[in-house]
Amino acid sequence: MADRKTRTAWYTGRGMIYKRCRVAVIGAGPGGLSAAIRLAELGVDVMILDDKPSAGGQLFKQIHKFFGSEHHMAGVRGIEIGSLLLGRCKELRIPILLNTPVWGVFPGFIVAGESEGEALIVEAEAIIVATGAGENxxxxxxxxxxxxxxxxxxxxxxxxxxxxxxxxxxxxxxxxxxxxxxxxxxxxxxxxxxxxxxxxxxxxxxxxxxxxxxxxxxxxxxxxxxxxxxxxxxxxxxxxxxxxxxxxxxxxxxxxxxxxxxxxxGLSPAVELLRAMDVPMCYVRELGGYLPLHNEVLMTKKAGVFVAGDLSGIEEASSAMEEGRLAAVSVTEYLGAVSPEIASREKARISENLDKLRSGPFGELIMRKKQDVFTRYRHVQ
Ligand SMILES: Cc1cc2nc3c(=O)[nH]c(=O)nc-3n(C[C@H](O)[C@H](O)[C@H](O)COP(=O)(O)OP(=O)(O)OC[C@H]3O[C@@H](n4cnc5c(N)ncnc54)[C@H](O)[C@@H]3O)c2cc1C
Missing domain, CATH: 3.50.50.60 (FAD/NAD(P)-binding domain)
Incomplete structure (x- = not known):
């Protein structure tokens, strides 16, 4: 059955629910929400899955005003940024499946626990994993x-x-x-x-x-x-x-x-799903330890699997949001749903924003370490 509003298809089998979308986003933190918003704005059918009873990831714990630049919402509280992102998801009618822990990621589909206790299979042409980080x-x-x-x-x-x-x-x-x-x-x-x-x-x-x-x-x-x-x-x-x-x-x-x-x-990237999928990893102490090997546009070594946010290296919500948008554009290009010219213009603009975030002595270290990851990516088959 196709839902006319979301164009997302779902049908129920015995003990198992099947859903289908073009792109599944795992994690409803700032990275995952920003990715889904940009995908929906680009006309791509997207669905978000999160294991928690409410969306927003770390944002709704952050009652303090964010630091950084005005463009990156410095001076705005994390909870307000969370509300803005969720409001936009609502406007764009993006389905957010809560209480839905993803157990496994496979080429073309993911398996999750569904709130009613049934197993959920989501078929997707591409997946953005934005599962954040765990505390050490x-x-x-x-x-x-x-x-x-x-x-x-x-x-x-x-x-x-x-x-x-x-x-x-x-x-x-x-x-x-x-x-x-x-x-x-x-x-x-x-x-x-x-x-x-x-x-x-x-x-x-x-x-x-x-x-x-x-x-x-x-x-x-x-x-x-x-x-x-x-x-x-x-x-x-x-x-x-x-x-x-x-x-x-x-x-x-x-x-x-x-x-x-x-x-x-400290925090460590939540790599479990990708590790189980055999996505090549690399160890970078300054980025939180093991993280999935990825390139400049957040593509992993598994076709159709992209990453964003703290999972790709511990930084901040501001960079998680930019990475979410970058992953969205990369996925849209991967699916052939946007022209290469438009995609490269947008990727260049977002990369510039990320570079600005990664300035200053600490940011420059992050930038260097990220560059090392991209170089390693090119050398691994
Ligand atoms: C105390 C504190 C203060 C901070 N202050 C700032 C600040 O001022 N400015 C700033 O820019 N950043 C700040 N940050 C950092 C910022 O919160 C994180 O960098 C950001 O939340 C990372 O976003 P994310 O989307 O990658 O991950 P998260 O926000 O962690 O979201 C990941 C989501 O994925 C879900 N998930 C994980 N595994 C699964 C699974 N298997 N199945 C389904 N769902 C799953 C999680 O439950 C979570 O909802 C702060 C962080 C902390 C802890």
Whole structure:
């Protein structure tokens, strides 16, 4: 049966639902939503699948104003950017299937769990995978106690569900995520005992570090967690200074009474689906570890499979949105649904926007590492 509004076809078999579209987008974060919007604007029939009960990926946790340039919505809160993207999806009548975890990606189709508990098969001529990233874990004595959580989990509880997971926190990691989450915990009325950072300097932007310090939270560089204390749940923690080889220095231990410990020690691209599909990977520490090998226009080594956002290397929502649009144009060209002249003009414009985002000392490093990925792509069959 063809739905006249979306031109998306679906029909139901026993225990299994089949759907069909020209392009399936996995992940409804800023990368996936932007990809689907551009595809629909270019007249391509598209469908989005996401495992969560609501769309937006990380955006609806981000109550702070975004940084960057005006073009990239600096000064606008993540939640507002999320609403704008979802509003546009609605205008374009893009189907977003929620509570739909994708289990497998195969050439020409994907398999997912459907909200009614049935298996869902989506046939698609091309697939954009925009599954984002997962938080890195840190093992230390007591790390499995209730009360130890990823900073992203704390952010979801506080900003999205409006639940305070504790009263006094230790935050591990002074990158942007650790600093932003610390500030948001304070806004929610949770005391932050300290932010500890193993490196000798703060990794996140100074503007975030200063905000936290102004609230009298010590940001202790060259420190790490030694252990979480407690029997049923976290009731305290021990930290210590580290030497240049990251060994703890005896005699420098400090104890804090806390009931939650937030771990913010980096993100890794969510590559599981593509790994299972045997998409060639590469390891780039500065981009989050293993990521799918891809070229300048976000094509992987599997025909018809494209990537966008944090999955292609950890950056920011602004770059995830630009990459989503770039992947959309590449896919449209791959399907022959846009002339090569129009496609190359648009790809050049988006690439220029991405280059602007990747300026400054940190951005330039990202740019160099991305170029390495593109070079490796050309050398792998
Ligand atoms: C604390 C914090 C602050 C930040 N601040 C900023 C900022 O100020 N400015 C900025 O530009 N960026 C910021 N970012 C970064 C930004 O949020 C991410 O870079 C961006 O969300 C990445 O977008 P994405 O679409 O690639 O992934 P995500 O937003 O993570 O979306 C991926 C989606 O895919 C879904 N998914 C994953 N696997 C599957 C599967 N198998 N099946 C179905 N669905 C799946 C996920 O549930 C998720 O909804 C911040 C991030 C954090 C954590």
């Amino acid at each position: 874990a840190l093992a230390f004595p007591g790390w499995t106690l209730p009360g130890v959580m990823g900073a992203g989990a704390a952010q979801t509880l506080v900003n999205f569900y409006r639940v305070r997971p504790g009263n006094r926190a230790l935050v591990i990691g002074a990158g942007n995520v650790g600093l932003i989450v610390s500030y948001q915990l304070l806004q929610a009325g949770i005391e932050v005992a300290a932010v500890v950072e193993g490196m000798d300097r703060v990794g996140g932007y100074m503007v975030h570090a200063s905000k936290v310090r102004r609230m009298s939270v010590p940001v202790l560089t060259r420190h790490t967690i030694v252990s979480a204390e407690g029997t049923e749940r976290v009731s305290g923690c021990r930290i210590a200074e580290v030497d240049p080889s990251f060994n703890t220095i005896p005699g420098t231990e400090k104890d804090f009474q806390v009931d939650m410990i937030c771990v913010a020690v």
